[in-house]
Amino acid sequence: MKRSGRANPWIMLLLGVLLLAAMAGSCLLGAVDVEWNSEWLQRILLPLRLPRVLLSVVVGAVLSVCGAAYQSIFRNPLTDPYVLGVSSGASLGAAVAILLGLEATLWGVSGLALAAALFTVWLIYRIASIGNRMHTTTLLLTGVCLTLLISALISFLMVLNQEKMDSIIFWTMGSFGSASWTDVALTAPVAAVGIGVVLWYGRDLNLLLAGSEAAQSMGVDVERVKRVLLLFTTLMVAFAVSSCGVIGFVGLIVPHAVRLVAGPDNRKVVPYSMLCGALFVLVCDTLARYLLRPAELPVGSITSIIGAPLFIYLLYKNKKSY
Numbered sequence: 001m002k003r004s005g006r007a008n009p010w011i012m013l014l015l016g017v018l019l020l021a022a023m024a025g026s027c028l029l030g031a032v033d034v035e036w037n038s039e040w041l042q043r044i045l046l047p048l049r050l051p052r053v054l055l056s057v058v059v060g061a062v063l064s065v066c067g068a069a070y071q072s073i074f075r076n077p078l079t080d081p082y083v084l085g086v087s088s089g090a091s092l093g094a095a096v097a098i099l100l101g102l103e104a105t106l107w108g109v110s111g112l113a114l115a116a117a118l119f120t121v122w123l124i125y126r127i128a129s130i131g132n133r134m135h136t137t138t139l140l141l142t143g144v145c146l147t148l149l150i151s152a153l154i155s156f157l158m159v160l161n162q163e164k165m166d167s168i169i170f171w172t173m174g175s176f177g178s179a180s181w182t183d184v185a186l187t188a189p190v191a192a193v194g195i196g197v198v199l200w201y202g203r204d205l206n207l208l209l210a211g212s213e214a215a216q217s218m219g220v221d222v223e224r225v226k227r228v229l230l231l232f233t234t235l236m237v238a239f240a241v242s243s244c245g246v247i248g249f250v251g252l253i254v255p256h257a258v259r260l261v262a263g264p265d266n267r268k269v270v271p272y273s274m275l276c277g278a279l280f281v282l283v284c285d286t287l288a289r290y291l292l293r294p295a296e297l298p299v300g301s302i303t304s305i306i307g308a309p310l311f312i313y314l315l316y317k318n319k320k321s322y
Helices: 009-028 038-073 086-099 108-128 136-160 162-172 181-200 202-208 212-217 222-244 250-262 266-290 299-317
Strands: none
Touching: 009 038, 009 266, 038 181, 038 202, 038 222, 038 250, 038 266, 086 108, 086 136, 086 162, 086 222, 108 136, 108 222, 136 162, 181 202, 181 222, 181 266, 202 212, 202 222, 202 266, 212 222, 250 266, 250 299, 266 299
16 A cells, blocks of 8 residues: 555644544533533533534544445445435334334434334345345435335325424434433444444545446455445444434535545545544534524534535535546
8 A cells, every 4th residue: 555545644633633622612512601510510511512522523424434435335426325225214213213202212212213224224235136246226226216215104104293293304304412422332333343444445445436347357356345335334324323313415525525625545535534524513513502502403404504515615616627
């Protein structure tokens, strides 16, 4: 591996320092003002703000890394982490849990959302796989079709249960309002292992961009690499979505923005996306809970409001390269 293909350690250090500073600032902002005493630490910081900050960082890193991996695997710049039906499956599971009144149970909504997300992706894999091979185009089309079907089922459930419609809609727009240490403990280890796997396969992701045949001729076991990456990225996205709902646009914009600035090499794109995505979601969540305090905005709306103009600006500045 050439040195030029690695992430610049100074840039990584800078992004890491910015992330730590943003985490510290986010812990101090919220509906309740900071009071430097033991009661504030025990009632606000430790049980509420700190797990929320950590979960937003983990989810942001997961969505960005998975978006970068999917765009290389499927060779499609419009691919995001939800393309295989993870978000729609999780939304259906969460909707059923809300209708059953499981919000008060330990990881009730999140648990059913996780189970439904994993089942949906397993079903898509079974439909799209032929023997030991997975055709990426068939996989994408199957994911889109099942996503549309599940979205229709969710709409049907909301029409039949209009008193729970607001809760279902708010969940599908993403929120870290119910983040807990349990969510962090369940999501963070999966994220750490999954991101490590994607980083390990950075060179193979570069070769996959040239096409399966070209990658195979250069020594890549294409089917094995795809299965491993899709397995770990799917698990990461499923755990992330089940813990906070659907936060859109992150997995699409962050990897693209990183590529526009740092180039297409996934050995740079993946680690930079990890830190940039974590910082982006953390800032958006801080704004979501601070702008209209004590009320709270859905995080997904903030990511879109901030992300879309920024992404358009980057495209405009770099349009000559296309």
